[in-house]
Amino acid sequence: MSAPRIMVGVSGGVDSSVAAWRLVQQGEPVAGLFMQNWADDGSGECRAEDDRRDAVAVCGLLGIPFHFRDFSSEYWNGVFEHFLAEYAAGRTPNPDVLCNREVKFKHFLDAARELGAERIATGHYARIAREGNQWLLLRGADRSKDQSYFLHQLGQAQLSATLFPIGDLNKSDLRRMARDANLPTHAKKDSTGICFIGERDFREFLGQYLPARQGRIVDPDGAEIAEHPGVFYFTLGQREGLNIGGVRGRPAAPWYVVGKDVASNTLYVDQDRESPWLMSTELVSENAHWIAGAPPAARFECTAQTRYRQPDEACTVQVRDDGSLHVRFPTPQRAVTPGQSLVLYQGDVCLGGAVIAATDAPLEQRLRPTPSPFEVSAA
Template sequence: MLIPNKSPSDTTVVVAMSGGVDSSTVAAMLHHEGFKVIGITLQLYDHGMVLAKKGACCAGQDIYDAKMVADKLGIPHYVLNYESKFKEAVIDDFVDSYLQGYTPLPCVRCNQSVKFKDLLEFAKELGADCLATGHYVKKVFNKNMPEMHRGLDLDKDQSYFLFATTKKQLDFTYFPLGDLTKTQTRKLANDFGLITADKEDSQDICFVPDGKYANLISKLKPNSNTKGKILHVEGYELGEHEGIINYTIGQRKGLKIAVGKPLYVVKIDSDQNIVYVGDQEHLEKTTFTISDVNWLDEKPLTNEEKEFTVKIRSTHQGSYARISNLGGSRMEVCLLTPEKSITPGQACVIYDKSRVLGGGWIEKF
């Protein structure tokens, strides 16, 4: 039972319908089970900016597809214009982060702000009992307390991108696809006769029309491509960079310097407008700090000797680490084995087996 002591026919569920196969299937599943389903689609950016991009989410075609699915199911469907909210919380943050030498993670910011804050509050205003999404993550109850766990399909697991979901938000949110694989989801979509059944997945940075984020930043911030020095970590100059927005930690290609061996970006100093490069071993680190930590465990973190698994990027398989609570929503992460390309601005998510304990943003070092 989705809501204790309430039958499906008395339970109202708002489904965040992005226009893709996952959220469309969620709406169909819940409608089929007898719930009162309301579909909500967010318009997040200017149609002219995204129509040229194949595979964008929350774009013109996606809004149309979501409406077609809702019409087929016979459920109410609303489109909310969150363009200004999205620009302020996600796009502006994305641009400013690059200008400060970080490599941002806009999908998390979008979930953290627009989708799991504004949309969730709107669902409550509608009198809904919960908000359902098409994310591949599991919500598990332990002693009547909700926990977030990795999705069954580890290839599609999205728990890394949802680490910033608060306890209050998790309590109100439902993830019907957590125990399904992507193949099973597409089969269900076909069984329900949804037009999105074979639709390709959306891309990571949905608001960048051509995948060239530096072009977007240059358009919004015309003076962002200020040239500067490329220095080796040992202190000597190697060349000139084309603006720090074009570089990220671990980058090897496109440096336009010839020294007879591969060099990698190991540090970006936005204050001095310097890109530091070094050998591969200079990328290895074991200790770093995370900030704005969202802690989902009911027990606060103690500094006892205990090992956790952490992911330092979405494609990372995970490493063992010890975590120290620094106070003020900051934690220190000490990896048991060195990792390469630990990138400021990315998320570090902390797991206890399959459970998400929390996570935060990697600080500069």
């Protein structure tokens, strides 16, 4: 059998199943490859074996070869160790961004080429276009499912070797296609969260790797409100899981996380969802990645997302001498979180992005050691 021209990453989900089906319908020489990214830890919570069986069934129905690769050690080294280090530092990481860069569009691409394929395809809701010699990453047509946010670390080499066969579809149309094609995954529930956590309790899982200490929950003035089970477990803006009952002298209203101090093991909360302690108008990032290979200018205006599925927010971007960014928003932003990804857009075109390093939120500024990261010179 001749080598397939396109290797589809089959995950056992409906999205990758339809991606493979559409390529087969187009007459492309296709094979499927299932990636195992997490070693079974004995908990029974990661559904990798069920997903693998579904991927085999899809490939069998489509009459295409099935391949398997275990990338669990690569995932541990390239994604999970960083995930733990970020939580230990009091930040909130986004492992999906790293997984795409380090595993799906590096090790998977290498494995596909070793098997003779020229290109890879995945079930991501995103699109790729070409303008002259430039490859562009575009949002998926279904904005509610668009995954370009998680793909912003890709570059020209990866985009030139990648297909997103479902990027032009709405999810409802994709489900209908899967049902009409009798794909065994047509009614399968979408996976949520991170495979290595699965359906188990996040705190219990993280506590296996980062032993947590109880500490104080205080308001921004330092008045003690309650105790927390571990400062790592919380992120800015969070309401759930605080377990703060009625507090004498305080309204019977929900509490929100407005700050964390890992050094003192202190969690800061406020009862206003739009608390001024949560608001920022500026951020600085780590070194930025540009899909085109370079920024559009040293200073430019665009839109940004500081979290997945957030509406576009207008901003001004200043590229600094060290490759980091200083970003200003004309309207205050709620709960911009260090460790999360800032992703930049011009219309539907994803420009790239960077990890958020710091913001000018009042509580963060109060807790921050000097010097301020906002004082670095700009290009």
